[in-house]
Amino acid sequence: MTKTAEAKRKSGPRNRRVAGMDPDKRRQILDGAHAVFNAQGFDAASMSEIAAAAGVSKGTLYVYFADKEHLFVALIEREREAQKIGVFETLNEDTNLAHALAHFGEALMRLLAGDFAVSAHRIVIGVAERMPDLGREFYERGPQQGAHRLADFLAAKVEQGLLAIDDTYLAAVQFLDLSQSTMLRPRLFNAKREPPSEDEIRRVVASAVEMFLARYGT
Amino acid sequence: MTKTAEAKRKSGPRNRRVAGMDPDKRRQILDGAHAVFNAQGFDAASMSEIAAAAGVSKGTLYVYFADKEHLFVALIEREREAQKIGVFETLNEDTNLAHALAHFGEALMRLLAGDFAVSAHRIVIGVAERMPDLGREFYERGPQQGAHRLADFLAAKVEQGLLAIDDTYLAAVQFLDLSQSTMLRPRLFNAKREPPSEDEIRRVVASAVEMFLARYGT
Amino acid sequence: MTKTAEAKRKSGPRNRRVAGMDPDKRRQILDGAHAVFNAQGFDAASMSEIAAAAGVSKGTLYVYFADKEHLFVALIEREREAQKIGVFETLNEDTNLAHALAHFGEALMRLLAGDFAVSAHRIVIGVAERMPDLGREFYERGPQQGAHRLADFLAAKVEQGLLAIDDTYLAAVQFLDLSQSTMLRPRLFNAKREPPSEDEIRRVVASAVEMFLARYGT
Amino acid sequence: MTKTAEAKRKSGPRNRRVAGMDPDKRRQILDGAHAVFNAQGFDAASMSEIAAAAGVSKGTLYVYFADKEHLFVALIEREREAQKIGVFETLNEDTNLAHALAHFGEALMRLLAGDFAVSAHRIVIGVAERMPDLGREFYERGPQQGAHRLADFLAAKVEQGLLAIDDTYLAAVQFLDLSQSTMLRPRLFNAKREPPSEDEIRRVVASAVEMFLARYGT
DNA sequence: GATGAATGAGCCTTCATTCAT
DNA sequence: CATGAATGAAGGCTCATTCAT
Numbered sequence: 001m002t003k004t005a006e007a008k009r010k011s012g013p014r015n016r017r018v019a020g021m022d023p024d025k026r027r028q029i030l031d032g033a034h035a036v037f038n039a040q041g042f043d044a045a046s047m048s049e050i051a052a053a054a055g056v057s058k059g060t061l062y063v064y065f066a067d068k069e070h071l072f073v074a075l076i077e078r079e080r081e082a083q084k085i086g087v088f089e090t091l092n093e094d095t096n097l098a099h100a101l102a103h104f105g106e107a108l109m110r111l112l113a114g115d116f117a118v119s120a121h122r123i124v125i126g127v128a129e130r131m132p133d134l135g136r137e138f139y140e141r142g143p144q145q146g147a148h149r150l151a152d153f154l155a156a157k158v159e160q161g162l163l164a165i166d167d168t169y170l171a172a173v174q175f176l177d178l179s180q181s182t183m184l185r186p187r188l189f190n191a192k193r194e195p196p197s198e199d200e201i202r203r204v205v206a207s208a209v210e211m212f213l214a215r216y217g218t
Numbered sequence: 219m220t221k222t223a224e225a226k227r228k229s230g231p232r233n234r235r236v237a238g239m240d241p242d243k244r245r246q247i248l249d250g251a252h253a254v255f256n257a258q259g260f261d262a263a264s265m266s267e268i269a270a271a272a273g274v275s276k277g278t279l280y281v282y283f284a285d286k287e288h289l290f291v292a293l294i295e296r297e298r299e300a301q302k303i304g305v306f307e308t309l310n311e312d313t314n315l316a317h318a319l320a321h322f323g324e325a326l327m328r329l330l331a332g333d334f335a336v337s338a339h340r341i342v343i344g345v346a347e348r349m350p351d352l353g354r355e356f357y358e359r360g361p362q363q364g365a366h367r368l369a370d371f372l373a374a375k376v377e378q379g380l381l382a383i384d385d386t387y388l389a390a391v392q393f394l395d396l397s398q399s400t401m402l403r404p405r406l407f408n409a410k411r412e413p414p415s416e417d418e419i420r421r422v423v424a425s426a427v428e429m430f431l432a433r434y435g436t
Numbered sequence: 437m438t439k440t441a442e443a444k445r446k447s448g449p450r451n452r453r454v455a456g457m458d459p460d461k462r463r464q465i466l467d468g469a470h471a472v473f474n475a476q477g478f479d480a481a482s483m484s485e486i487a488a489a490a491g492v493s494k495g496t497l498y499v500y501f502a503d504k505e506h507l508f509v510a511l512i513e514r515e516r517e518a519q520k521i522g523v524f525e526t527l528n529e530d531t532n533l534a535h536a537l538a539h540f541g542e543a544l545m546r547l548l549a550g551d552f553a554v555s556a557h558r559i560v561i562g563v564a565e566r567m568p569d570l571g572r573e574f575y576e577r578g579p580q581q582g583a584h585r586l587a588d589f590l591a592a593k594v595e596q597g598l599l600a601i602d603d604t605y606l607a608a609v610q611f612l613d614l615s616q617s618t619m620l621r622p623r624l625f626n627a628k629r630e631p632p633s634e635d636e637i638r639r640v641v642a643s644a645v646e647m648f649l650a651r652y653g654t
Numbered sequence: 655m656t657k658t659a660e661a662k663r664k665s666g667p668r669n670r671r672v673a674g675m676d677p678d679k680r681r682q683i684l685d686g687a688h689a690v691f692n693a694q695g696f697d698a699a700s701m702s703e704i705a706a707a708a709g710v711s712k713g714t715l716y717v718y719f720a721d722k723e724h725l726f727v728a729l730i731e732r733e734r735e736a737q738k739i740g741v742f743e744t745l746n747e748d749t750n751l752a753h754a755l756a757h758f759g760e761a762l763m764r765l766l767a768g769d770f771a772v773s774a775h776r777i778v779i780g781v782a783e784r785m786p787d788l789g790r791e792f793y794e795r796g797p798q799q800g801a802h803r804l805a806d807f808l809a810a811k812v813e814q815g816l817l818a819i820d821d822t823y824l825a826a827v828q829f830l831d832l833s834q835s836t837m838l839r840p841r842l843f844n845a846k847r848e849p850p851s852e853d854e855i856r857r858v859v860a861s862a863v864e865m866f867l868a869r870y871g872t
Numbered sequence: 873g874a875t876g877a878a879t880g881a882g883c884c885t886t887c888a889t890t891c892a893t
Numbered sequence: 894c895a896t897g898a899a900t901g902a903a904g905g906c907t908c909a910t911t912c913a914t
Contacts, residue, residue, distance in 0.1 A: 040347070041345070041347055042261075043260075043261030043262060044261065046886080046887060046888080047887070048887075056895080058889085058897065059890085060896075062889070062890080068889095119347065122343050122344060124407065125339075125343045125407060126344020127344065128340055128408035129257065129408060132411075135407040135409060136408060136409040139403065139407035144404070144409070147400075169400070170399060170422065170425060173403075174396055174399045174425070174429065177395040177398070177399050178396065181388060181392045181395045182387070185357065185391075186357055188346070189342065189343060189356060189357035189361075190346035190353040191353060191362070204388070207385075207392070211392065211432075211433040214429075215433065239877095243878095264903080264905085265904075265906080266903090266904080266905090274878080274879090275878060275879045276906085277877095277880065277881095277906090277908080278877075278878055278879075279906095281877065285905075285906075286904095286905065286906090461899095475783060476783070476784060477780060477783060477784060478697075479695070479697030480697060483883075484883080484884090492899080493901065494884090494900085494901075495886080495899065495902095496898075496899055496900075498884090498885065498886075499897095499899070503885075504883095504884070555783065557779075558779050558782055559783075561779045561780060561842050561843060562695065562779060562781065564776055564842070564844035565694070565695050566695060568844045571843040571844040571845060572843065572844060574843060575845040579843075580840070580845070583836075605836070606836055609836045609839075610832055610862075610865065613831040613835050614831060616831070617824060617827045617831050618801075618823070621793065621797055621827075622793055622798070624779050624782070625779060625782050625797075626783060626790060627789060627790040643821075643824060647828065647865060647868075648865075650868045650869040651864065651865040651869065700908060702908075705876095710874080711874060711875045711876055712877095712910085713873095713874065713876065713910095714875075715910095716909090716910070716911080717874075721909075
């Protein structure tokens with residue numbers, strides 16, 4: 001167990017080598033893995049359960065994925081891809097800056113406070129100590145990249161004279177943090193079992209926009 | 219099935235070993251548990267490792283704690299107690315509101331971004347799915363209570379006419395979230411291995427205070 | 437491994453837990469369990485020993501049986517089935533009542549005083565306190581049912597005018613108890629290591645028949 | 655641990671050697687052991703439970719008894735002594751042979767079908783395989799000796815011309831077996847939780863006497 | 873002598889992984 | 894290729910026994 005996740009992953013494209021890899025079956029396995037990992041966490045999830053949930057044999061799991069960790073990493077990667085779709089588009093759907101930020105913040109919160117994303121975050125955070133590469137990659141390609149994209153948007157608005165921001169990356173993260181205030185943390189700790197209501201999302205994001213513009217608006 | 223376990227349980231007081239508990243040994247065990255749990259997470263940590271790290275026998279673990287989960291919960295409780303000490307006092311150390319908020323935010327960040335707190339958060343979040351009570355209690359007695367205490371402080375300032383806030387709890391959480399922007403999340407995902415520098419903390423908290431007062435100051 | 441695909445398919449969907457159970461391996465495990473349980477008793481028998489005695493891995497035990505208790509119960513059930521075969525048939529093999537009783541009593545004693553049955557009795561009695569259901573079921577399906585079958589036989593003879601019995605169940609048990617006098621008890625306590633000789637069985641059962649007919653004969 | 659129970663017992667009067675052995679405390683320990691062993695059986699009983707039940711520390715147990723097995727053997731010996739008291743006296747209390755046998759059989763059954771004796775039998779039978787000496791000694795000093803004493807009584811009656819018996823030992827065991835028919839076996843297997851009623855005892859023993867005299871009476 | 877905290881061997885059970893079919 | 898029976902290495906936990914106080 002001295003090999004890190006990274007080293008293993010780099011050792012070869014193991015799950016691309018075999019000719020007969022059926023993409024449908026791969027998806028099927030990941031679906032089962034998604035259900036079991038989210039419900040149980042990484043350690044408590046058993047390969048047997050995943051095989052059963054996926055409707056394949058345990059042996060087949062190992063045809064498509066080298067081991068439990070590789071299966072998990074592949075799943076996390078798929079989830080990340082699935083989530084980033086379409087949220088940032090809302091930024092440019094509205095010419096009014098306040099409205100654009102509000103719509104974006106609301107869409108993002110709907111996503112991040114949902115069961116799906118919360119489970120994924122919990123799991124990745126939970127294993128981040130033992131699988132630092134997974135944690136880092138998840139963070140960089142997820143939250144960090146999102147912040148950068150928002151920062152780019154803000155920079156454009158600065159350029160247009162609509163905002164006065166010194167550090168656009170910090171400002172982006174500030175907006176993101178404000179947009180989830182009181183909503184995400186209790187979800188992460190499982191202190192709130194239900195996603196926030198639409199009303200709550202609107203209220204919190206509205207307050208975030210107001211605060212953001214009070215500070216950075218021109 | 220009337221199994222042995224039942225008969226055994228019937229026989230004796232399981233969590234009433236209060237008699238000869240040596241506080242030093244208890245602390246010693248918790249120290250070992252702290253090291254192993256933080257390094258491995260809840261599931262990956264083994265009682266054998268913990269026993270070795272604590273310098274006691276495996277059996278002794280079970281003299282002091284009923285099982286792995288109780289040991290873990292006791293550890294988390296100790297960490298929480300250890301952390302809440304002295305942070306909120308900084309709020310009243312300065313008559314100048316901006317300075318007070320800044321000092322408080324900085325002290326809090328020094329704590330929350332430290333290895334200690336980050337590990338604790340990671341691990342609790344990681345098991346929150348399977349141990350919802352632990353997650354909820356940790357959240358309520360930790361982050362939520364902290365927010366309430368800050369909200370009370372803000373309410374007092376509102377009363378003094380120094381701030382204009384409608385929802386003081388939301389405002390408190392907003393300030394807390396702003397104070398950690400860009401610093402806590404990468405730590406949680408293990409994307410940043412070192413705690414933020416004093417300079418970074420000062421810079422981010424200063425920006426948080428500025429934003430907060432831009433919105434709620436009178 | 438001698439098992440063929442055909443052999444596997446023959447086994448049928450007979451088991452509630454796992455589909456593909458190899459009857460040969462199941463028998464193999466039960467044989468190992470028989471040896472170890474009989475030699476050590478329920479508690480002192482370890483699953484490791486049983487696995488070794490059966491020539492399978494410890495894990496395999498749990499593929500075939502949910503836990504130690506289930507394995508033990510399955511073993512006891514098999515022993516019971518194995519024993520009840522063919523003893524009662526001797527009752528109707530002889531038209532002469534005295535001969536029929538004698539042959540039956542001798543056949544039964546050969547069985548009950550054998551190592552096999554004695555071990556089974558010892559172990560069931562030993563766990564009867566903690567596993568009352570097992571003890572009761574063993575008694576009801578074994579000794580009690582045997583007594584009922586003999587009672588039915590006696591009732592038929594009463595009807596034929598060959599016997600005069602008020603309580604046929606009591607009479608049946610009396611005959612069974614007389615047939616084992618001096619032979620079974622020392623075996624149960626392990627005071628006699630060898631099964632009784634054929635001569636001894638004949639002598640004791642003859643005395644039992646004589647006594648029985650002296651009381652109930654017409 | 656290669657020494658057998660016998661070897662250990664013979665190795666020396668270990669629990670008589672120490673000057674300060676308090677007989678009261680010894681009795682106290684045996685009382686606790688009685689309660690726990692009878693309720694749980696030999697293996698499931700723990701020394702901690704016994705210590706708690708006896709109101710002494712675990713260490714004290716080992717001052718009075720070398721180990722768990724010695725404690726158990728000492729307990730069984732005490733129980734045996736306690737039980738044999740006064741039952742055989744009933745044999746000579748009545749000049750009428752039928753009455754004498756009936757009173758004796760009833761007194762014996764009251765004893766043997768009681769919770770106390772049934773538990774003791776169960777335990778000894780249960781460990782007889784692993785502790786053959788204990789089983790043998792218990793049998794020889796208990797049931798077998800009882801049979802011999804009854805056989806002596808019967809021999810006297812034969813001499814008086816009141817009975818015609820060839821093998822008095824066999825006859826004695828036959829009477830003992832008849833006296834417990836239908837009553838003892840279900841108790842041993844824990845299929846009957848309550849001791850038999852006085853009526854049942856009288857009825858079964860009466861039938862035993864009748865049968866016995868029908869065969870051996872003159 | 874009495875205590876009970878500490879020990880460590882050993883138990884039952886689980887599960888990721890392999891391999892013959 | 895898919896299968897799933899089989900494996901074996903831990904893991905959590907218990908308990909008879911010891912020993913410093």
